[in-house]
Amino acid sequence: MVYKVGDEELEAIRKVVNSYKFDRYIDGDKSVTSLVERDFAKKIGSKYCLAVSSGTAALICGLAGMEVGPGDEVILPSYTYIATALAVLAVGAIPVIVEIDESLTISPQDVRNKITPKTKAIIPVHMRGLPCNMSEIMSIAQEHKILVIEDVAQACGGSYKGIKLGAFGDAGMFSFNHYKIISCGEGGALVTNNLKLYQRAIIQHHGGWIYEVDAPNLQIESFAGWNFRLSEISSAMLSVQLSRLDNILGQLRAEKNLLLERMRYVSNTLQASHIHDIKGDCASNVFFLMESSEQAKKFVKRANELNIDVWCAHTKGHVYSDWEPILEQRGAHHTLRDVFQINKDPNLYHPNMCPNSLDILSRTIGISTRVDRSPNTLNEMINMLIKITKEVE
Ligand SMILES: *Cc1c(COP(=O)(O)O)cnc(C)c1O
Numbered sequence: 001m002v003y004k005v006g007d008e009e010l011e012a013i014r015k016v017v018n019s020y021k022f023d024r025y026i027d028g029d030k031s032v033t034s035l036v037e038r039d040f041a042k043k044i045g046s047k048y049c050l051a052v053s054s055g056t057a058a059l060i061c062g063l064a065g066m067e068v069g070p071g072d073e074v075i076l077p078s079y080t081y082i083a084t085a086l087a088v089l090a091v092g093a094i095p096v097i098v099e100i101d102e103s104l105t106i107s108p109q110d111v112r113n114k115i116t117p118k119t120k121a122i123i124p125v126h127m128r129g130l131p132c133n134m135s136e137i138m139s140i141a142q143e144h145k146i147l148v149i150e151d152v153a154q155a156c157g158g159s160y161k162g163i164k165l166g167a168f169g170d171a172g173m174f175s176f177n178h179y180k181i182i183s184c185g186e187g188g189a190l191v192t193n194n195l196k197l198y199q200r201a202i203i204q205h206h207g208g209w210i211y212e213v214d215a216p217n218l219q220i221e222s223f224a225g226w227n228f229r230l231s232e233i234s235s236a237m238l239s240v241q242l243s244r245l246d247n248i249l250g251q252l253r254a255e256k257n258l259l260l261e262r263m264r265y266v267s268n269t270l271q272a273s274h275i276h277d278i279k280g281d282c283a284s285n286v287f288f289l290m291e292s293s294e295q296a297k298k299f300v301k302r303a304n305e306l307n308i309d310v311w312c313a314h315t316k317g318h319v320y321s322d323w324e325p326i327l328e329q330r331g332a333h334h335t336l337r338d339v340f341q342i343n344k345d346p347n348l349y350h351p352n353m354c355p356n357s358l359d360i361l362s363r364t365i366g367i368s369t370r371v372d373r374s375p376n377t378l379n380e381m382i383n384m385l386i387k388i389t390k391e392v393e
Pocket of ligand 1: 054055056057080081083084125127151153154175176177187188
C-alpha cells in the first residue's frame with residue numbers, strides 16, 4: 001500500500017516530462033534512473049543496483065544473472081505472492097515449494113529437507129515486512145553451495161542483525177508496485193555485489209544490449225534478453241518515494257511497538273508471532289498466532305463487525321494452494337517452453353503438500369499499521385482489540 005505521496009512526486013515527474021527524455025539511456029549515467037540506482041544501492045549497502053519495470057522482472061533478471069535455467073530447481077516458500085514462483089518458471093527452472101514456520105517466513109528445516117543435487121538457488125521471501133532467518137539460510141546455502149536471491153518485494157528498508165534485507169544473498173529483488181512500502185506505480189530493482197551477475201541482468205533487461213556506461217569492463221558475451229527497462233517518469237517518482245522511506249518505517253514501527261506493548265499480556269490466546277529480528281521488521285503489519293483457526297475466524301469476524309481491519313494471514317493469492325497454473329503444471333504459453341512438459345512429475349505439487357503452512361496461516365491474524373492514524377484512534381482501536389481478545393478466549 002502506498003503510504004505517502006505528494007507534490008514532491010508530481011514536481012519530479014513534471015521535470016522529466018518537460019525534459020522530453022523518457023528513456024534512461026539518453027542521459028547515460030546522468031539519468032534519473034541511474035541516480036536512483038546509485039541511491040538505492042547505497043541505502044541497501046550493495047555495490048550494484050539495476051532498476052527494472054517490476055519486481056517479477058527483477059527476479060527474472062536476478063535468476064538469469066545467476067545462470068539459473070532448465071534442469072535447475074529453485075526453493076521458495078509456500079507463503080509468497082505467485083510471482084516468486086512465476087519468475088522461476090520464466091527462466092525454465094522448477095519451483096520447489098517448502099513450508100513456512102510460525103514466523104510466516106521460509107522454514108530452514110524444510111529447506112534442508114527439500115535440497116537435491118539439482119537445487120541451484122533459494123529464494124527466501126521477507127513476507128509482509130518480516131525478515132527471514134538469514135543466518136540459517138545463508139549457512140545452509142554455503143554448506144550446499146546454493147545461490148540465494150532474496151525476495152524483498154514486501155520489506156523494502158527492513159534489516160536482519162543490522163544488515164539491510166537484500167544485501168545478504170547473491171542478489172536481492174524489490175518491487176515498487178502499488179501495494180508495496182514505497183511505490184512508483186509499477187517498478188522493481190535488483191541489487192548485488194557480483195559484477196558478472198549485474199551485467200547479465202542488464203543484458204536480460206535491455207534486449208541483449210549493454211551500454212558502455214553500465215559496464216566499463218564488460219566480462220561477458222551478450223545474449224538475447226527482453227525489455228524490462230524502467231522509464232525516467234517512474235524513476236522520478238521512485239526517487240522521491242525513496243527519500244520518504246525511513247520516515248514511513250519510523251511511523252509504522254512506532255505504531256507496531258505501541259500495539260505489541262499493550263496487547264502482549266492481554267491473554268494467552270493471542271501470542272505475538274515470532275519475528276527473527278524485531279528491530280529489522282518493517283512493521284507494516286502486526287501478527288498474532290492463535291490456538292485454533294476457529295478462534296482466529298471469530299476474532300476477525302468480530303473485529304470487522306466493529307470496522308477494525310483485522311484479517312486472516314491466509315490471504316488470497318499469497319498461498320501456494322491458490323497458485324493454479326503451478327499446481328496444475330501449466331508452466332508456459334507453449335508446451336516446448338514448459339518445464340513441466342519436459343520434466344514430467346505428476347507428484348510435484350499437491351494442494352496439501354505444506355500442511356504446516358496452511359495450519360499456521362489459518363491461525364494467524366494480521367493487523368496493518370498505518371502512518372495516518374491519530375494516537376487517539378490507535379488507542380481506541382487497541383482498546384477494542386483487547387475487548388475482542390477477551391471475548392474469544
Ligand atoms: C509484489 C511481489 C512480487 C512481484 O512484484 P511485481 O512488481 O508485482 O512484479 C514478488 N514477490 C513478492 C513477495 C511480492 O509481494
